[in-house]
Amino acid sequence: xxxxxxxAFTHSAFQSRLAYRNQVWANAxxxxxxxxxxxxxxxxxxxxMTVVDGVTLPEMVxxxxxxxxxxxxxxxxxxxxxxDAVRTGDVAVYLLKPLHYPFAILASHVGHYAxxxxxxxxxxxxxxxxxxGLMPPASLFHAALFPVFWLLSWLVMxxxxxLCGLLAFWLLTAxxxxxxxxxxxxxxxxxxxxxxxxxxxxxTLFSYLPFAWVHYYPAAVYLGKLDPTSTxxxxxxxxxxxxxxxxxxxxxxxxxxHRIIVQGG
Amino acid sequence: xxxxxxxxxxxxxxxxxxxxAGFGGALRGLVSRDYTEIRAVxxxxxxxxxxxxxxxxxxxxxxxxxxxxMMTGILTPSAGxxxxxxxxxxxxxxxxxxxxxxxxGQRSQLWxxxxxxxxxxxxxxxxxxxDSRFADxxxxxxxxxxxxxxIGRPVRQxxxxxxxxxxxxxxxxxxxxxxxxDEPTIGLDVVAKDAVRRFLAEINRERGTTIILxxxxxxxxxxxxxxxxxxDDGKLLFDGELRHLRATLGSRRRLTLExxxxxxxxxxxxxxxxxxxxxxxxxLLENEAVSLIDVLNExxxxxxxxxxxxxxxxxxxxxxxxxxxxxxxxGSAP
Ligand SMILES: Nc1ncnc2c1ncn2[C@@H]1O[C@H](COP(=O)(O)OP(=O)(O)O)[C@@H](O)[C@H]1O
Ligand SMILES: [Mg+2]
Numbered sequence: 001x002x003x004x005x006x007x008a009f010t011h012s013a014f015q016s017r018l019a020y021r022n023q024v025w026a027n028a029x030x031x032x033x034x035x036x037x038x039x040x041x042x043x044x045x046x047x048x049m050t051v052v053d054g055v056t057l058p059e060m061v062x063x064x065x066x067x068x069x070x071x072x073x074x075x076x077x078x079x080x081x082x083x084d085a086v087r088t089g090d091v092a093v094y095l096l097k098p099l100h101y102p103f104a105i106l107a108s109h110v111g112h113y114a115x116x117x118x119x120x121x122x123x124x125x126x127x128x129x130x131x132x133g134l135m136p137p138a139s140l141f142h143a144a145l146f147p148v149f150w151l152l153s154w155l156v157m158x159x160x161x162x163l164c165g166l167l168a169f170w171l172l173t174a175x176x177x178x179x180x181x182x183x184x185x186x187x188x189x190x191x192x193x194x195x196x197x198x199x200x201x202x203x204t205l206f207s208y209l210p211f212a213w214v215h216y217y218p219a220a221v222y223l224g225k226l227d228p229t230s231t232x233x234x235x236x237x238x239x240x241x242x243x244x245x246x247x248x249x250x251x252x253x254x255x256x257x258h259r260i261i262v263q264g265g
Numbered sequence: 266x267x268x269x270x271x272x273x274x275x276x277x278x279x280x281x282x283x284x285x286a287g288f289g290g291a292l293r294g295l296v297s298r299d300y301t302e303i304r305a306v307x308x309x310x311x312x313x314x315x316x317x318x319x320x321x322x323x324x325x326x327x328x329x330x331x332x333x334x335m336m337t338g339i340l341t342p343s344a345g346x347x348x349x350x351x352x353x354x355x356x357x358x359x360x361x362x363x364x365x366x367x368x369x370g371q372r373s374q375l376w377x378x379x380x381x382x383x384x385x386x387x388x389x390x391x392x393x394x395x396d397s398r399f400a401d402x403x404x405x406x407x408x409x410x411x412x413x414x415x416i417g418r419p420v421r422q423x424x425x426x427x428x429x430x431x432x433x434x435x436x437x438x439x440x441x442x443x444x445x446x447d448e449p450t451i452g453l454d455v456v457a458k459d460a461v462r463r464f465l466a467e468i469n470r471e472r473g474t475t476i477i478l479x480x481x482x483x484x485x486x487x488x489x490x491x492x493x494x495x496x497d498d499g500k501l502l503f504d505g506e507l508r509h510l511r512a513t514l515g516s517r518r519r520l521t522l523e524x525x526x527x528x529x530x531x532x533x534x535x536x537x538x539x540x541x542x543x544x545x546x547x548x549l550l551e552n553e554a555v556s557l558i559d560v561l562n563e564x565x566x567x568x569x570x571x572x573x574x575x576x577x578x579x580x581x582x583x584x585x586x587x588x589x590x591x592x593x594x595x596g597s598a599p
Contacts, residue, residue: 008386008391009387012387089372092372096337096338096362096367098360098363098392260340
């Protein structure tokens with residue numbers, strides 16, 4: 001089939017979300033609470049100090065917005081969708097069509113993300129920007145590279161969640177995997193505590209794992225915590241992780257497919 | 266003409282993993298080699314010509330869905346060779362998918378939250394259907410399947426009958442050469458079943474679309490498919506026209522003779538006495554060649570025959586008897 005068929009999945013997913021317009025308020029409220037809670041915690045932690053470890057409070061507020069809504073991907077939806085499809089055999093419906101399942105699912109989740117970006121992320125960023133205040137990107141260079149890291153973050157998250165979803169084929173339940181993934185994301189990605197506040201040994205370890213590219217590096221690039229050389233270096237490393245994870249998705253998908261085909265999960 | 270589908274000695278054995286309890290057991294399952302074997306399909310052979318409508322009949326667990334999945338390229342046979350449109354369907358999955366349409370009675374291909382029309386639109390992109398062709402097909406299918414009233418409604422609001430009609434339309438938008446349907450009438454009420462059957466017969470007749478339909482409802486086959494393939498336990502039991510089934514299965518017609526007064530015991534060469542109620546006597550006709558005339562000739566005018574009734578056995582009953590006697594027949598099955 002033509003490659004141009006995949007955007008049709010993006011469109012369909014976006015449209016299907018419109019059916020649940022009233023959930024938008026709950027989602028936006030959730031993100032808003034999430035961001036303000038982070039801001040409150042950091043304000044309390046700073047306790048009147050202006051700079052801690054070279055990081056200012058306004059920078060931490062911006063970090064909270066980036067991690068709490070701009071880079072907050074709905075990995076649970078993806079994990080469940082893939083998990084359910086392989087476990088129940090509904091994935092057969094995709095195998096009947098002239099297309100490749102992982103690309104179809106990628107395309108439709110771009111649609112889901114686009115929907116929550118428009119309905120949740122933009123309003124939340126505006127509200128926090130006008131109340132708590134947001135910092136602009138550290139420089140033109142960092143402003144230019146942030147979208148690249150942002151896209152990379154989305155793709156890395158896509159691969160990690162899809163991997164977990166595919167694992168449901170063997171592990172039966174996507175539920176425990178969801179908690180597992182959520183825990184790992186919270187701890188390793190810098191979602192709660194940025195690397196610069198972690199004990200150096202932990203920070204070093206976490207900063208090499210792919211999860212850091214989901215939250216920490218994009219936010220750090222925005223705030224200018226990485227100089228240009230190190231930004232390029234980490235972009236390269238992130239792309240390396242992405243290639244590795246994409247290969248893992250392809251491998252696990254072919255194993256799952258093979259198992260459907262030979263053993264009939 | 267070359268057959269559009271041919272199966273030679275096709276078999277499918279599922280190896281099902283013996284699941285182990287707990288998270289660790291599941292992890293071990295990733296590498297485990299501990300299987301139970303299930304023979305879902307065994308030694309199936311048939312050949313289908315373009316334009317045929319074939320009913321694939323069998324009780325639950327007979328291997329019908331498995332066969333459909335092999336023909337549509339989702340599963341690969343573990344034995345034999347299968348060819349669909351001249352290709353091995355599994356290794357050519359994507360090419361095969363362009364030329365076939367598939368409807369699963371128990372799995373929806375429509376987007377639950379979207380209007381029916383949007384799912385159709387998605388298929389237009391997936392199969393790269395030219396605009397004018399798409400418009401023509403959509404108009405034709407909407408009219409034939411009477412979808413006008415609900416094509417703009419989300420799928421989750423549809424009745425099962427409406428949904429099934431939409432599923433069938435969706436599978437036909439790209440002009441497939443073969444339409445596979447796995448239990449398309451399951452769960453439908455009488456009216457919806459009838460609508461689906463009439464449409465399928467029509468599409469087969471008018472457009473020459475080859476139809477392979479699995480069912481365990483014989484009426485589906487009577488109304489849509491001149492040809493019947495019957496399976497049980499993965500094996501082929503019968504392949505031919507429905508009207509030949511009775512002869513092949515050797516089931517008997519029922520003859521009733523009514524007399525003005527009880528003529529006393531009456532034995533016939535052409536029929537076997539089954540029950541004697543005096544003035545009414547019931548016989549079974551074993552021989553397909555025996556006609557009413559033969560019976561009348563044999564009885565003759567002497568006994569004061571008042572009425573005569575010859576009943577074809579109910580086909581459902583024929584099949585039921587057939588499955589009941591199966592152990593006996595197993596050796597002689599084709
Ligand atoms: N994926 C599978 N794994 C293991 N066994 C299966 C699988 N699919 C079907 N079977 C078994 O194969 C047999 C035939 O199943 P199926 O083709 O679904 O029958 P039908 O569609 O005629 O009801 C059944 O015994 C069923 O339990
Ligand atoms: Mg079935």
